[in-house]
Amino acid sequence: MITEIDGHVVFVGTGHVDWREDQPTLLLLHGAGMDRTVWVLLARYFARHGYNVVAPDFPAHGGSDGEVLGDIDSQADWVWRLIDTLRVGGGDGETPVLPEGALIAAGHSMGALAALAMAGQRTAQVARLVLLGVGYPMGVGQALLDAALANERAAVDMITIFGHAHASRLGRNTVAGISVVNNAAALLEQAAPGVLHADLAACNAWQGGEQAVASFGQGRTSIIVGQEDRMTPRRATMNLLEPLGARLDVLDDCGHMVMSEQPETVLQAMKRAFREVSAG
């Protein structure tokens, strides 16, 4: 679906199912240089299993226009504005759009940082945080930043090679005929000049993690990472694990691009996370 914020088009994936006011909202935030399509299977699954799926393209990504948001906190602000604008949970403008605990915020990589930042802003509205391919701080190598700044193909190569496990780079997709690595490369190539660099720089620079973690508190977070993730090393993931009191799922034969590399395992991990919300 298409909406607008500040006169700019915002494209939102819904899993192609209409929202219902009596359902919780599942927010899915994509990573650097990507768009909503990285969530396609999960969005379609959860949209058919009791969730109002909101998978937006950040500004200047995918089907959204406008200027790229240059830092993680701005992304978090923007996502809350989007949630309010969409009135996913109904409301008439006077009453709160989302009841407390009505939102599950999931994000991948840069999107995970944005989800964490927004969870720290309105802690009561977020029932559960699901962080995929995440670490904090999310340092980005200078070579990758430089290549992205120059809009060089090497940036795409670095992300697709370092971002996928060995097995994924050879391929074995559960979606017949689709190359996980080449699909990721095509997505990154579609990013407008400067967008990938802005995203990576935002990840690299964000220092709001401690505050967001402290605000959100413990026991409401699931972290899902690949065993072979070379984009967000394990030690950076562990920096979040204990402070958030998070549940950790480490996926074998999986790198950074967990949703495309291991869609079925990620689905099961997310279902476990959501059951913990239901269990209260």
Next chain:
Amino acid sequence: MSAPNHPGFDTLALHAGQQPDPTTGARAVPIYQSTSFVFEDSDRAASLFDVARGGHVYSRISNPTVAVLEERMAALEGGVGAVCTASGMAAIHVGIATICGAGGHIVASRSLYGGTHNLLSYTLPRFGITTTFVDPRDPDAFARAITPATRLLFAETLSNPRGEVLDVPRVAAVAHAAGLPLLVDATLTTPVLQKPLALGADIVMHSLTKFIGGHGIAVGGVLIDGGRFDWEASGRFPELSEPYEGFHGMDFVEEFGPAAYAMRARKEGLRDFGATLSPGNAFHLLQGVETLALRMARHVSNTERVVDFLAAADGVSAIHHPRMATHPDHDLASELLPEGAGAVFAFELAGGRSAGNAFIEALELFSHLANVGDAKSLVIHPASTTHSRMDDAALLEAGVSPGLVRLSIGLENPDDLVADLAQALKRATRKARS
């Protein structure tokens, strides 16, 4: 970070799309000779139909053995996805039908495989799809033939039998300037000699029956989506950028982004037309893929040896291979096909049709049959076989003269090939004189 490397071509040819079977440990790709696949529960069944989880339902639409070949071909061509079909012709049909319906128009090279020419000239017009044929050596001719109804440009990367080399970057630029995709048939070049997606093409198809299989035991085709064409921005492809009631109202671009074309080709093309590659044939074709680079190098070196022999032989009036400095595309081939301009080419005997017939009859090692790209060397007389449905004018347009002989050079010892050609030429020359 050090400079990263993707797996090389030879590695992908052996491994892409497959991990050892988790149940049995089988290293080779198993043949999953099953029409259908058990759903572990009703939720999974519904999810598969909703495209909310990956997996296989029914082998007309996808099959684990075929999927390995599809992912491998996508990897070798640098595409986001691939769809295998029962034949190369099926790949062309699905490739066109995915984005072109009644009222649609194609601008195509006039130098095409006879079966393709037949499809475009006679069969598709019955379904309301028309084609304008143009000189493949003239990119501007493609541009001039584009109309508001045009939905794609189509050509062969290396034509059969005269070896016209498509200027892929220039024709792709023409297509993109008009908001159209370029679909190329790369059967005679294979991804070893050229990767058209990297040169600007948007969709690639192959007859897998030819060099990619190489053994001449299995018919198959493949369609590979480059994933870079902007279907939404073009505004000409509601099949991909608007909800499709034939598949749960799915908007393929909205859901699958770069892989929209490949997904629709499978979800509609295989589902409704049913020109599916069998798992057995996929297995056979995978055996060919594993050695493709090694074989193509030998095909090319053997061809160069044969071309050089024919160039110096008595009784040969013309050789249509880009290796020849006199070939119109010699320079373009050097640029776009640096590893070699293929192993299928034609030559003309000075003695015309009777000499051609005598030559073919005299060959002992070459097999006279209607195929190319086999490990064994092949020969045919196009005017009486592959291009027989074309009238004289169309034959002339396609560059096929009555005395033309087409060779597909195989992997035999090149000395033996040259010896067979030499003795056959001698007998053909004698026949022409008598």
